[in-house]
Every structure is written in structure tokens, then in C-alpha cells.
Amino acid sequence: MDPVRIAREVVEARFPAARAAILGGSANTGSRTAESDLDVVVFLDGQPAPYRETTEHDGVPVELFCHTPESYEAFAAQETASRRSPLLHMCGEGVVLLDRDGFGQRTRTEAQARLRAGPPPLSxxxxxxxxxxxxxxxxxxxxxxxxxxxxxxxxxxxxxxxxxxxxxxxxxxxxxxxxxxxxxxxxxxxxxxxxxxxxxxxxxxxxxxxxxxxxxxxxxxxxxxxxxxxxxxxxxxxx
The missing domain is CATH 1.20.120 (Four Helix Bundle (Hemerythrin (Met), subunit A))
Incomplete structure (x- = not known):
């Protein structure tokens, strides 16, 4: 299985106007198993985002996390406050699949910096x-x-x-x-x-x-x- 190919095909078929997309999770790492799904963050300019959906492509489950830039920031801030941010990890540790104007790479770089900074300290x-x-x-x-x-x-x-x-x-x-x-x-x-x-x-x-x-x-x-x-x-x- 080529996770990057599958994820890119899903994005191209489902979101032809997407601004950016990032394949996250363990799908493209040595931690991937035969049952691993693909976690894909898709950035849209507006509705119907934000939403989450599970679909399938070539027999592989695909988790879609669709966001606008604004909803991404709101979700990332909320998760950071809870000291657990799957969204930042998906973007910071993921592979950029689509990037029409540099937003995808900027988001990935920024997520990496936020992950390195760590969560808020315990009060x-x-x-x-x-x-x-x-x-x-x-x-x-x-x-x-x-x-x-x-x-x-x-x-x-x-x-x-x-x-x-x-x-x-x-x-x-x-x-x-x-x-x-x-x-x-x-x-x-x-x-x-x-x-x-x-x-x-x-x-x-x-x-x-x-x-x-x-x-x-x-x-x-x-x-x-x-x-x-x-x-x-x-x-x-x-x-």
C-alpha cells in the first residue's frame, strides 16, 4: 500500500478546490500496521468545513478532518489548552499532499514549532x-x-x-x-x-x-x- 498515493487520490477526487492537505498519523511511518487508517487534514476556504468524515479508498479506511484556516486555529487552540492535540501532531508530523499557495507548508512548519514548545505547564x-x-x-x-x-x-x-x-x-x-x-x-x-x-x-x-x-x-x-x-x-x- 502506498499511503501517500491513496491519500492524494482521495483529496483530488473529493476536494478539487482544496487549498491544502496533509497526511498525518502513523500511516507513512514505521509504526503503520496492516489495519492503520489514513488521517488526512484538508483545508477548505469555507463551508462545508469544518467537519470530520470516515470514508474508504482502495479498501483502506480514510479519516478526513476538514477545516478552514479559522476552524483549524480554533480547534488547535482548544486542544492545546487540554494538553493533547491530535491536530497539531497530524499537521506537524505529516506529509504535505497538496499546497496551492504555501499555506500547507506554513501550517506544517508552525505546527512543528508549537509541538516543540510543548503543552501549557500544569498549574x-x-x-x-x-x-x-x-x-x-x-x-x-x-x-x-x-x-x-x-x-x-x-x-x-x-x-x-x-x-x-x-x-x-x-x-x-x-x-x-x-x-x-x-x-x-x-x-x-x-x-x-x-x-x-x-x-x-x-x-x-x-x-x-x-x-x-x-x-x-x-x-x-x-x-x-x-x-x-x-x-x-x-x-x-x-x-
């Missing part, structure tokens, strides 16, 4: 929220006497620890396979231990290693937080 409030979550999950792990509940708690703990490592290290957070890839890059040793601890919970019902790894990560950022934690409701929900 003290955000950090306390993460510490509280991990503390609560560790208490649940210690108190679990149902082996099935233990697996679900371990699953949430695995993700929460991974995200905390990335966020406190100034890295972009992510979901699924990309969360693992970014954690491996940021802290390979803890990543290996965390995965081993999780597997021991799932395969043997033994939470000891997962508890130790999670507690160690929590200690790096200030330790447990439970009693005394408080958050007021948003202003719009208070009477």
Missing part, C-alpha cells in the same frame, strides 16, 4: 487534581477484594500514572497507542515497570508492583493528597 491546581486522583486510585487498589474490580482499577491507574509522567515532564498527553509511545520516549524505565505491574494484576491478581510504581511517581510530584482537598463548583452552577 498548581491541576497538579493537585492529579495527585488527588492517584491517591484515590491507590486507596481503591489497596481495598479491592474483587479480582475483576482490581483489573478495572489497575487500568485507570495505568493511564493516570502515564498521563502524569507526561504532563509533569512538559510532554503532550495522548490516548491509546500514542499514550504508550510517548511514555516510552519520555521515561522508558518507568514505562516498562508500569506495564509489568499492570500485567501482574491482570494475569496473577498481584497489585504490589503497580502500587509501588504508581506511589513512586506520586512521590516525585508532592506525594499523596486526600484530606483537605477541595474544589468549589463552577460559578455558573452556584446559587
Amino acid at each position: 498548581s491546581t491541576d497538579l493537585e487534581d492529579h495527585r488527588y486522583l492517584l491517591t484515590d486510585l491507590l486507596d481503591d487498589l489497596d481495598g479491592a477484594d474483587d479480582p475483576d474490580e482490581l483489573v478495572f482499577i489497575a487500568d485507570r491507574l495505568l493511564i493516570a500514572v502515564a498521563e502524569l509522567i507526561l504532563l509533569t515532564g512538559g510532554r503532550w498527553r495522548s490516548h491509546g497507542k500514542w499514550l504508550l509511545r510517548r511514555l516510552r520516549e519520555a521515561d522508558p524505565k518507568t514505562c516498562r515497570e508500569l506495564l509489568l505491574g499492570y500485567r501482574r494484576v491482570v494475569c496473577a491478581g498481584d497489585p504490589a508492583l503497580l502500587r509501588r510504581v504508581a506511589a513512586g511517581v506520586l512521590d516525585r510530584v508532592g506525594g499523596r493528597l486526600l484530606v483537605g482537598y477541595r474544589r468549589d463548583a463552577p460559578t455558573g452552577l452556584r446559587r
Whole structure:
């Protein structure tokens, strides 16, 4: 399969007036698998963008992310504030398929710079929220006497620890396979231990290693937080 050819054919057939298009994701990298879809960001001058659509070409699933320049910037800003931006990663790490006036390459270069700058740092409030979550999950792990509940708690703990490592290290957070890839890059040793601890919970019902790894990560950022934690409701929900 030639992902660039397929993506370019989709853009040419579906969007003859597109201003630019970028093939992102893992489709054009060594991380591509036989089941990988193609993520294509298409820039249009107006309606019907913005929208997202899944289609297929030559038997390959294609995810289309259609934007105007304005909607792209709004979505990228919103994602950046959440410290997770699939859109910036698709554009910054992707291949320019179509570029009528230089906008595609400018967008790719700008996305690369924004990715290098990293996400907004955690505020003290955000950090306390993460510490509280991990503390609560560790208490649940210690108190679990149902082996099935233990697996679900371990699953949430695995993700929460991974995200905390990335966020406190100034890295972009992510979901699924990309969360693992970014954690491996940021802290390979803890990543290996965390995965081993999780597997021991799932395969043997033994939470000891997962508890130790999670507690160690929590200690790096200030330790447990439970009693005394408080958050007021948003202003719009208070009477």
C-alpha cells in the first residue's frame, strides 16, 4: 500500500478546490500496521468545513478532518489548552499532499514549532487534581477484594500514572497507542515497570508492583493528597 498515493487520490477526487492537505498519523511511518487508517487534514476556504468524515479508498479506511484556516486555529487552540492535540501532531508530523499557495507548508512548519514548545505547564491546581486522583486510585487498589474490580482499577491507574509522567515532564498527553509511545520516549524505565505491574494484576491478581510504581511517581510530584482537598463548583452552577 502506498499511503501517500491513496491519500492524494482521495483529496483530488473529493476536494478539487482544496487549498491544502496533509497526511498525518502513523500511516507513512514505521509504526503503520496492516489495519492503520489514513488521517488526512484538508483545508477548505469555507463551508462545508469544518467537519470530520470516515470514508474508504482502495479498501483502506480514510479519516478526513476538514477545516478552514479559522476552524483549524480554533480547534488547535482548544486542544492545546487540554494538553493533547491530535491536530497539531497530524499537521506537524505529516506529509504535505497538496499546497496551492504555501499555506500547507506554513501550517506544517508552525505546527512543528508549537509541538516543540510543548503543552501549557500544569498549574498548581491541576497538579493537585492529579495527585488527588492517584491517591484515590491507590486507596481503591489497596481495598479491592474483587479480582475483576482490581483489573478495572489497575487500568485507570495505568493511564493516570502515564498521563502524569507526561504532563509533569512538559510532554503532550495522548490516548491509546500514542499514550504508550510517548511514555516510552519520555521515561522508558518507568514505562516498562508500569506495564509489568499492570500485567501482574491482570494475569496473577498481584497489585504490589503497580502500587509501588504508581506511589513512586506520586512521590516525585508532592506525594499523596486526600484530606483537605477541595474544589468549589463552577460559578455558573452556584446559587
